[in-house]
Amino acid sequence: MRKQSGAQVFRITGARQSLADDVRGRQRRYVISMSIRTLSVIAAAVLWNVERHVALVALVLGILLPYISVVIANAGRENIPSLPSTFVPAPSRPILPPPTAHGESAEPVPEAGTGPAPDEPNTPSGHQN
Template sequence: MRKHGGTEVFRITGARQGLADDVRGRERRYVISMAVRTLSVIAAVLLWNVERHVAVVALVLGALLPYVAVVIANAGREKPPALPSTFVPTATRQELPPAEAPPEARTERSYGQS
């Protein structure tokens, strides 16, 4: 955060997604995985007498997918790719070294001595 003319300037390029959008995305992933699970169980039932090996694979997929879907849905909010700095740094100004005195000003003066 930097004060620029009395107003505060914030950098939000690395801000996380809003909470409502994050929950909506996790719900969408859960519904999609449950739809895949339903399709795999239906495929297992339909293929049981035709191609038993494929039906067993579909049944195992249908049995394991709910656990994976719940773990993914409850994983929490995403992490930002990199934590942005909370303020915009001001430009540093280089300090000039002290000026050299001209040669005539370098003479030693003795005050109060005669």
């Protein structure tokens, strides 16, 4: 396998869930909500003559749950902000210093009048001319 320079790398842990999983999850939430609605309407009918306050609460729940369920089921796919970014930058190469010419040394050249005099024994080669 060849490495491509400049290729984008993605983490699979930050990928969104598949569309099929998303639809299945929304359908499951809708069925659970509608089951609760059905139970609350049945409870309202059974408790109407026994405990009218509880029956009214169950009836209001049975009336409001379809709207809430449809809104939740039709909610679009959103990114979860708690997941890390899916983009991993490619590692960069270290910057090398520019190459020097063959005749030049890597040492800095002293300015005129600041280096040793030509008749002094401190020449770069270590011997006098």
